[in-house]
Amino acid sequence: QKDGLAAKAEAEAAAAAAVVMGSPFVCFRLRSREVEGPDELFHVTLYTGSDLPDYVVPKATFEGSKGLVAGQSVKMYFSHEKKTGTWYQGKVLSNKYQEGGDPWECVEVQWVGDTTLSHVCPWELIKE
Structure with missing residues (x-):
């Protein structure tokens, strides 16, 4: 519970910093539900700009x-x-x-x- 609150506070601080800097990026943390442990936490950066296409083209x-x-x-x-x-x-x-x-x-x-x-x-x- 305490780790979850700390992670939430850290994510909110990162989001606030991104907004302050005018960055179109959103950062959030994900944790695997299948295997929990300290190494299963990872970061994802998601671009939220409106100028991106809605799909990905296969290489x-x-x-x-x-x-x-x-x-x-x-x-x-x-x-x-x-x-x-x-x-x-x-x-x-x-x-x-x-x-x-x-x-x-x-x-x-x-x-x-x-x-x-x-x-x-x-x-x-x-x-x-």
């Missing part, structure tokens, strides 16, 4: 998507509110991805039958 999917080049035919599925969707076909106009750079919306696509250009994430496209 193999990401790696496989980096080779898109201008002129390549692609298709992409756009879902609708009623759990249906439409496949759109287009051509890659450019791929601005650079190793170590920001991959989000780095591929510019011209869709068939549409004059507007879209910037999309490469892993959302399927090579045709």
